[in-house]
Amino acid sequence: MCDQTFMAATFGPCDSCGKASPLMNIYIKSEAINYCSFCVEMMACQQLQKGETLQSLKKESDSLKKKLEEERGKLNDVELHQVAEKVEVLSSLSIKTRRVLKGHGNKVLCVDWCKDKRRLVSSSQDGKAIVWDAFTLNKVSEISLSVFYFDSNAQNGLDNKCSVVPLSLDKNENLAAKKKSVAMHTNYVSGCTFTNSDMQLLTSSGDGTCALWDVESGQLLQSFHGHTADVLSLDLAPSETGNTFVSGGCDMKANVWDMRSGQNIQSFESHESDINCVRYYPSGDAFASASDDATCRFYDLRADREVAVYQKDSVIFGASSVDFSLSGRLLFAGYNDYTINVWDVLKGTRVSILFGHENRVSRVRVSPDGTALCSASWDNTLRIWA
């Protein structure tokens, strides 16, 4: 399918898709717009009505957003830090590095705890996934894959696929042979999580969608459309009915989805840059997000709004990952300036800052029983803090 040739007077970002390409300068109702040829075709065939331009749609979207903020504001009778004034101030925590796991040959990108509270699985850009007994620092097994990101036992690959590898305690088993390819996206897979069993897998991708897969058959069960840029992270809700999840992406939005219907039930847009990570509060009534705008934010699902922003003047690098402590009182956030900041969720203040890593912190995870925090970093190591 080749472009018609046309006289290109300018070259630059298309008003519609943003890609740098030769632009057609056209006029709609004497409003000049610059679209690449593909977008001109799209507009002609599909979505824009006559007289609609990008500018007019943007105006409509902005005014709706304003109305929405007003609606949300009506029930906003008090702020979180005000309510939290009666809560005791936290005494200073002495959290230190208790273990350093060395063994990866390149950036460690992802880590997750096993249910036994002491084993971890980590993946690295060196193409290996290692299962560690973090307590004894032993490597239980090493799996070679084109691994990039993963959760529990599933690994996301640079080849846009997500594979499930069964892990067993038998050292001699050739685990890579049992690897099963489950998910397939049209762009990189950024995050994945098992739903409450090992039978279904939720994935998020650079192609802007999330998807639910059946592990056994590899079949796509449900897909979730609504993000308008790469989706970077997702988390499953710990609620009683266990049917929703939240995702965050480069469109600065955090969306809550119903797993069964595929519908986007709630959306939050208050970050000023890409959202790198989303994580539910332990009760399931709220979630936190970490973003390149150097803030972490706390969103209340029942009040349907952002209720806290965790930021500090001296924190200027993007946050890559967040996780809550067991009680939900502390929020651990890993940043691109190699540090981990510990925030008091209720009061909005920073409790502590953890130094130690020598390059970006790519992921932080609290252990299932809340006894320790694990951080993975681009300095090729993992650290256990307690």
Place this chain on the structure above:
Amino acid sequence: MTINTMAKGGWQREQTICFRKMEKMIVAMQDPDMGMKLRNQRLLITVIPHAMTGHDIIIWLIHKYSVCEEEALHLGGMLVKYGYIYPLKEPRSLVLQPDESPYRFQTPYFWTSTRWPASELDYAIYLAKKNIRKQGELMEYEKERYSLLHKKINHTWDFVVMQAREQLRASKQRRKADRIVLECQEQAYWLINRPPPGVHNMLDVGLERQNNFNLRATLVSIEVHRRALGRNRVKSSICLEGFLKYSEQYQNHDPIMQGCLPSNPWISDDTAHWTMNTEMVPVPTRLRVERWSFSFMELLNDAMGRQEFMLYLEKEFSAENLYFWQACEEIRHGESSKIVEKVEEVYKNFLAPGAARWVNIDSKTMDKTLEGIKQPHRFVLDDAQMHIYFLMKKVCFCKLREKDHTNISANSLQHLIMFVFPFMRRQRHSSPSPAQAVAQATEEEGRHKGAG
């Protein structure tokens, strides 16, 4: 002759934001009133103007951002790593020393945000200049790169050498101090854009984030906002109280905040805590049992809690509810291939008239479910399952908790333990661990108090 195209989409966004913030910080540091005191620094025999010491930088950061020294050192260190401040002594190492070492602000011309991407041609000219200036001044890795470039852009090599010579000639006309400053500035710039081996690349941002659909974004936003306007919301004061209550309730269970008994294994290297809390133990710890009373989900999520609840239900002749719930969970989360047969089983055991474990569902839900079973799928039993879940929660679980709601949690917990979990009574005499010894002691106390 290069077309000035827009930089690659998403991945540069992250860096741009950081750079802007760092630049703001740098500008504030140079503010004539609130900024740092700059003075002349002596470097060997030359006097370099407008310099500051590492110590000054740290003190300024401590005051401006109200941070501790360690954090100020780290933050200042990042400014140096990104080349906004460069060292005059030991200029090859972009590290902030908290002493009298002299530093200077990088000129905006050389800011990474201004001149990115650094081209091969520019790098070749820089290395050529260094090479010409003092033979053998190039480091090993620079020599290697120089010869590689020589091969790669050989066709422009005359231009490279000519430029290098011109720039050197022009710089000879400057004062020595200026010359040193210029050399340091340029060197700092290249240390970042072409890091030496072993030093990590500050400009590495990881995975490229490409996609962004402007038109689609706007259309989607409109739809989402419209739907959101019709949503039901809860008042903030109610929601926020919920978080306070939750955190307070779980505070004692949060090892990072309150520690755990007998000790945190990661700190003390003693795994007793894990041994005491494995999935199935003869006697669960007091904290664990307390947690079961927090919410129905906590009880069901803990294998032992679920077991004890089952025993209780069997006493009350309503165990079929929990069996039904478990069977539904297995269907919801189990293998797709087994759904049909599992649904059959569930129908036979729980829903069919005269079934062995018939569950009491309201007629509307029952009708809907029976209709749905004709075309079994993963979620066909959802409504029935939810009905039974809330039934168990309201009738059995909450009633247990309310039994002693007039007293504070300690006593009602004892009540809960003794009425619902009689096994705790049985274990009165043995106390294998301190955590349980505590539980036994207070239990005895509680009962005495209750009786007296």
